[in-house]
Amino acid sequence: MNIQDNYLKNKKNIFFSENKDIQSHREKLINIFENDRFDKKNNESLKNINLKNFIDFKYKYLIPEEKSVINNNEKNSYSIVSINGQCSSYKDDKIEITKILDEDYNDFSKNDIIENNDHFVNLNSLFLNSGFKIVIKKNNNIKIKISNIITDDDLTIFQKNNYICEEGSSLNLIEEYENRNNSTSNILNVIKLEKNSKLNHFLIQDNSPNHNLIITTHSSCKNDSTYTQKVYNFSEGYVRNFHYSELIEANSEADLQGIFFLKDNNTSNNKTFVKHLAEDCKSNQVYKGILNDRSKATYFSNTHVDQVAQRTEGYQLSKGVLLSDNASYFSKPELKIYADDVKCSHGSTIGPIDENAIFYLRSRGMSKIAATKILISSFINEELSSIDNEQMSEIINKKLVRYLSKVK
Amino acid sequence: MFLEIKDLSVKIENKNILKRLNLNINKGEVHAIMGPNGSGKSTLANVLAGKEDYEILNGRINFKDNDLFDLNIEERAQEGMFLAFQYPVEIPGVNITPFLHSAINSKRKRMNEEEIDNLSFAKLLKSKANDLGINIDMLKRSVNTGFSGGEKKRYEILQMSILNPDLAILDETDSGLDIDALKIVTDGVNKLKTNDNSFLIITHYQKLLNYIKPDYVHVMVNGSIVKSGGSEIAAEIEKDGFQKFQ
Numbered sequence: 001m002n003i004q005d006n007y008l009k010n011k012k013n014i015f016f017s018e019n020k021d022i023q024s025h026r027e028k029l030i031n032i033f034e035n036d037r038f039d040k041k042n043n044e045s046l047k048n049i050n051l052k053n054f055i056d057f058k059y060k061y062l063i064p065e066e067k068s069v070i071n072n073n074e075k076n077s078y079s080i081v082s083i084n085g086q087c088s089s090y091k092d093d094k095i096e097i098t099k100i101l102d103e104d105y106n107d108f109s110k111n112d113i114i115e116n117n118d119h120f121v122n123l124n125s126l127f128l129n130s131g132f133k134i135v136i137k138k139n140n141n142i143k144i145k146i147s148n149i150i151t152d153d154d155l156t157i158f159q160k161n162n163y164i165c166e167e168g169s170s171l172n173l174i175e176e177y178e179n180r181n182n183s184t185s186n187i188l189n190v191i192k193l194e195k196n197s198k199l200n201h202f203l204i205q206d207n208s209p210n211h212n213l214i215i216t217t218h219s220s221c222k223n224d225s226t227y228t229q230k231v232y233n234f235s236e237g238y239v240r241n242f243h244y245s246e247l248i249e250a251n252s253e254a255d256l257q258g259i260f261f262l263k264d265n266n267t268s269n270n271k272t273f274v275k276h277l278a279e280d281c282k283s284n285q286v287y288k289g290i291l292n293d294r295s296k297a298t299y300f301s302n303t304h305v306d307q308v309a310q311r312t313e314g315y316q317l318s319k320g321v322l323l324s325d326n327a328s329y330f331s332k333p334e335l336k337i338y339a340d341d342v343k344c345s346h347g348s349t350i351g352p353i354d355e356n357a358i359f360y361l362r363s364r365g366m367s368k369i370a371a372t373k374i375l376i377s378s379f380i381n382e383e384l385s386s387i388d389n390e391q392m393s394e395i396i397n398k399k400l401v402r403y404l405s406k407v408k
Numbered sequence: 409m410f411l412e413i414k415d416l417s418v419k420i421e422n423k424n425i426l427k428r429l430n431l432n433i434n435k436g437e438v439h440a441i442m443g444p445n446g447s448g449k450s451t452l453a454n455v456l457a458g459k460e461d462y463e464i465l466n467g468r469i470n471f472k473d474n475d476l477f478d479l480n481i482e483e484r485a486q487e488g489m490f491l492a493f494q495y496p497v498e499i500p501g502v503n504i505t506p507f508l509h510s511a512i513n514s515k516r517k518r519m520n521e522e523e524i525d526n527l528s529f530a531k532l533l534k535s536k537a538n539d540l541g542i543n544i545d546m547l548k549r550s551v552n553t554g555f556s557g558g559e560k561k562r563y564e565i566l567q568m569s570i571l572n573p574d575l576a577i578l579d580e581t582d583s584g585l586d587i588d589a590l591k592i593v594t595d596g597v598n599k600l601k602t603n604d605n606s607f608l609i610i611t612h613y614q615k616l617l618n619y620i621k622p623d624y625v626h627v628m629v630n631g632s633i634v635k636s637g638g639s640e641i642a643a644e645i646e647k648d649g650f651q652k653f654q
Contacts, residue, residue, distance in 0.1 A: 360497040360551075362481035363457050363490075364511040364567065365518075378501025378550070 003033040003055060007126055010059045014158075015128040019102050029122045047298045047330065048267045049238070051119065057184070060154050061129045070097065077143040084151055085130025085159035085187070094140040100131045104162050104190070120214045120240065124158050124188045131160035131188075136197075139168040147176045148185070150211075155183040162190045165197035165225070174202045174392060177235075182210035189217040193225035193252070201229045202392055203241075206399060209266070211237040218244045221252035221281075230387070231258035233268055234399045242271040247281035247309075258287040259380050261403045262295035262327070272316075273302040276309035276339075283313070288380055289320040291327035292407060298330045301346065307338040314342070320350035321379055323372075323407060373404045409470065410435045410606055411456075411575055416467035417631075418448075418455055425451045427631035428466070433575070436603040440617055441610050442642060443628035444650040449610045450494055452628075453579040456608075457491040458484050472574065485511075486518035488574030492564040492581050494610075499551040504563070505533060507551055508570055515571060536569045540596050557584035565596040572600070577608045582616040594619035614646040627653045 007014070007030060016022045033055060064083035070090045071079045078095065080087060090097040105128070136142050150157060165171050177185070193199055199219075207213055213235060219227040233239050245254035256272040274283040285301045303314040320329035333346035353375050361371035377384075377400065384400075387393045411433040418426040425448045433439050443449050455462050456469070458481035469476040472487060479487060513523045524532070537547060540562055552560050561581055568576055578597070582590055597620050601607065609620060617625070617639065625641040626633045627650070634653050635641060 354497075356497050357499050359457075359459055359481065360493065360499065361502075361507070363485055363493075364507070364571065365482050365485040365514040366507075366511060367482050367514070368480075370510070370514075374502055374507070375499070378499060381501030 001056065001058075003126070004030050006057070006059055010061075010127070013059075013061050013129055014126075015100070015131075016102050016105055019105075022102060022105055026126050029126050032122060033119070046119070047269060048296050049240075049269065054120070054123065054184075057156060058154065059127060059156050061157070062152055062155060064151055066151075074143075076141060078145070080144060080146045081149060082132070082146055083149050084155065085148070085157045085185070087132035094137055094142055095144075096135045096137070098133050100133050100160055100162055104133055104160070118216065118242065120186060120242075121188060121216050124160060124186045124214075124216070127156065127158040127186075128160055129156075129158050131162075133162040133164070135164045136166060136169040136171045138166040141170040143172040143174075145174040145176070148179070148187075150179045150181055150183045150185065153182045155181075157183065157185040157187070159185065159187045160190065161187070162192075163199070164192045165194060165199050167194045168196050169194075170198040172200045172389070174204070174389075176204050176206075177213055177215075178204070178206045179211045179213075180208045184212040184214070186214040187216070189215070191217060191219040191227065193219065193221045193227055195222045195249075196224045197222075198226045199228065201227070202389070203229070203231045204392075204395060204399075205231070205233045205235045205239055205241075207235040207237045207239070209236040209264070211235070212239075213237065214240040216240075216242045216244070218246075219254065220246045220248050221254060223249040224251045225249075226253040226255070228255040229257065230383075231260075232396050232399070233258065233260035233262075234403060235268075236264065236266055238267050240269045242269075242273075244273045244275075245283065246275045246277060247283065248277050250278045251280050252278065253282045255284045256286075257284075257383060259383055260287075260289045260297060261400070262289065262297060263292040263403070263406060264295065265293070266295045268295075268297045270297065270299040271301070273300075274304070274314065276303070276305040276312045276314060278309055280311045281309060281313075283315070285316045286383070287318050287331075288383065289329055290323065290376055290379065290403075291320065291329055292323040294324070294326045296328050296330075298332075300332050300334070302334045303336070303344060303346075305335075305337040305339050305342055305344065309339045310341045312339060312342040312344065314344040316346035318348040318350075319379070321376065322350065322352050323376075369408065373407060376404060376407065409433075410437075410472065411608075412468075412470040414468050414470075416452075416455070416469065417465040418451060418462045419465055420451070420462050424465070425462075425631055426455070429628075429632055431626065431633060433606050433608060435606060437624065438601065438607040438609065438620060438622045440622035440625045440642065441608065441628050441633075442612065442614075442625060442645055442650075444612075444654070447628045448631040449628055450579055453491055453494075453577045453608075453610055456484075456577055457481065457489065482514065483518070485571075486515045488515075488605075490568050490571055490573035490576045492561075492568055492576065492578045494579040494581075494583065496552045496555075496560040496564055498553045498555075500553045502551045504547050504549060504551055505530075508533065508567060511567070512570055533570065536566055539569070539599065540566050541592050542566055558586065558589040561585055561593055562589065562596075565593050569596055569600055573605065575606050575608065576600070577610070579610045580612065581609075582611055582613065590616070591619065614642040617642045629653050
């Protein structure tokens with residue numbers, strides 16, 4: 001079924017389909033797909049995947065029977081169970097959770113960089129069927145843990161979440177994606193950091209082989225705000241992590257880090273894009289991958305420094321360890337600098353485990369497999385030891401042990 | 409015989425390095441191998457430790473009644489062989505203390521000995537580090553990472569003294585050491601020497617042998633041992649170089 005028919009057939013289940021502005025935007029998006037107006041060969045978002053599988057899909061969405069759960073057990077700490085992308089409304093003096101509204105759709109639809117290149121975001125906009133908005137109120141320091149649950153097989157979740165950190169607020173956000181059913185989640189997180197706010201965003205991904213997870217984040221940072229993202233991908237199913245960050249006011253920072261652990265025939269596509277649009281901003285993009293068996297990964301990192309963004313600091317690093325001759329990792333760092341007073345760097349290294357290091361460790365009595373495992377752990381040691389959340393650290397270490405137990 | 413190398417020929421990437429090399433080492437003996445650059449000294453050390461890049465063309469090696477070629481790299485280490493590397497490998501992210509703890513326990517396990525617990529190991533490590541003038545803070549760092557040349561060599565000797573091998577091969581341990589560091593390192597080696605263990609010391613210069621007295625000195629040229637004798641050979645080399653042996 002083509003995109004237009006699919007959309008028209010399921011329109012009643014899709015958010016904001018009665019809104020004329022949104023409808024006209026969606027018609028534009030349908031045209032992009034229908035007229036095949038995009039360059040498939042050179043489009044980074046399409047590497048290693050068959051777009052047809054994602055365009056020609058059977059739409060299925062179920063409004064969950066159970067209500068999502070929001071707990072506020074500890075002071076300033078909330079745990080949320082989101083079901084099929086939905087979350088109940090909640091309000092207190094520190095946070096407010098609501099459904100997303102028409103206006104929340106519009107605030108993002110004007111982003112040309114994404115719209116012209118990222119077809120998964122366009123699919124999300126077209127078939128949007130779930131999502132929520134969380135506002136952290138001024139000067140509050142909050143922790144939120146969200147478990148994303150999908151209830152049935154064959155569901156196609158198109159979810160959009162908006163996070164707004166008001167002035168002086170701080171949010172520690174942990175998102176867990178651990179689904180065992182045969183479904184596809186296409187999630188768009190739109191994050192706005194107001195002046196002097198901070199968001200530490202952890203994403204733990206550990207889905208079964210038949211669950212596709214496509215996550216796109218767009219963050220925008222105002223004066224003196226900081227967005228930090230740490231992604232840990234242990235999924236056995238396809239995962240796409242694309243993250244766009246805009247530093248729109250001075251002294252703001254974006255730190256985008258990711259580690260993926262792949263095996264079997266799995267694929268993961270990753271991208272970070274940081275746009276420096278103001279003076280004295282900093283960005284850091286670090287992705288590391290461990291690939292076994294016949295797994296494949298891509299990582300594209302882009303730093304764009306606008307001509308007004310003087311005294312920018314922007315760093316990119318990509319590293320990969322290939323545990324098998326059949327695994328492959330394609331990495332492309334890119335810097336576009338239009339200002340003259342900047343410090344920027346990029347680096348990329350991909351290769352097998354250092355045989356000299358293996359020999360050294362074995363020559364002290366360690367078995368080859370133990371030496372391999374210790375070297376894999378050491379490869380990501382810096383990132384793991386920088387996790388300052390004990391609960392997170394424990395979760396990640398357990399998953400790492402499970403991954404390493406399959407390394408032979 | 410503790411270590412017996414018989415007619416050993418080895419090549420790497422179509423280049424013959426060792427050519428019918430013979431060497432016997434008994435328990436309690438210290439042997440030194442001297443030779444010019446490219447004579448095959450480090451190849452011999454690597455082949456003994458089990459590095460897999462080399463092709464064995466001919467010969468055999470017996471170590472403590474084992475055919476060495478039947479043992480893989482870690483089994484050789486667990487049987488009591490230790491190679492102090494000429495260029496110790498930097499391994500960022502692998503902390504020295506748990507690494508050494510795991511190394512000693514893998515050896516004890518093979519010998520059917522009880523594993524050493526955390527506390528006892530910490531005490532042992534601290535005392536050995538003190539002996540070698542190694543700052544305790546260094547033990548909190550990653551293996552060889554950011555170490556100076558001298559620190560790396562000292563750390564090799566620390567590992568040796570913890571693992572207490574039956575046969576220690578020191579591959580140019582003196583290179584890159586200043587005189588004070590050389591003294592500390594050689595003191596460490598001398599402390600470890602007993603009638604039950606043996607040393608194979610590879611060096612270019614006599615200087616190291618002033619501190620560790622060898623029972624035998626061998627001259628290695630072009631992949632073979634061309635002359636064997638006592639300390640007088642080292643003095644001869646110091647005076648006249650290797651030219652006359654080539």
